[in-house]
Amino acid sequence: MSIAHQRRKQPGRVRQQLLEVAARLSFEQGAAGVTLDAVSQAAGVSKGGLLHHFPNKMALLDGLFDDLIGKLDQTIAEEMRNDPVAHGRFTRAYLSSVFALQDEADAQGWQVLTIALLSEPHLRARWRQWVADRAGEHGGTDSSTGCLLARLAADGLWLADLLKSHDIDQPMRHEMRARLISLSQQ
Known part of the structure; x- marks a missing residue:
């Protein structure tokens, strides 16, 4: 029985x-x-249905970017609400989000998006804009060298997780996170 009428x-x-x-x-x-x-077939959606939502492959990648960035922003906002210390609050929330990427259901999407960021100039520009917007928004509390260093180290961990280039066990990850959090407090 078709479920197209429900969709x-x-x-x-x-x-x-x-x-x-x-x-x-x-x-x-x-x-x-x-x-x-391939996407329409694997999703069980007609190509016309796919084109209704995403008229081309770049629109599909943009949609994935928007979806994941929206979730990242939401996670960061939740973390920031739970942090009573203003200095470095955004950085600590960003660290929590990046360290959690390995365990989240969206990890696969982030892996795909990271690869696309490396190869698609349009997506790189969108990521740069996201970073610049957050730097401007949180510049008063997160512009220290320690905060920047902590965020850059988290990005390195993100890439290492994506490439599976390092075997980092949980105790080491916890220690790394603690040290990066201490950088955000300087």
Whole structure:
């Protein structure tokens, strides 16, 4: 029995499903495996349905970027609300988010997006803008050298996790996180 009639009533759900399938295909097959035909087929959505949400591959990558950045912003905002110390608050929230990426359901999406960031100038520009916006927004509390160093180290960990270039056990990760948090407090 077809569920197409149910999906039309839930466009947000279909859009999210398409993003998840695109992330999975990219993770399994690389960026070349993310074609509109492959995504629509794997998601069980007509190509017209896919094109309704994402008219081309770049729109699909932009959608994935928007989805993941939205979740990152939400996670950071939640972490910041729970941190009573203003100095370095954004940095500590960013650290928590990056350290949690390894364990989150969105880890695969972030892996795909990170690879796309490296190869797509348009996405790199969007990431640079996100970083610049946050630096401007939190410059009064997170502009110290220690905060910048902590965020850059977290980005290095993010890349190491993506590439699986280092075997870092949980005790070492906890120690690394603690040291980076101490940098954000200087």
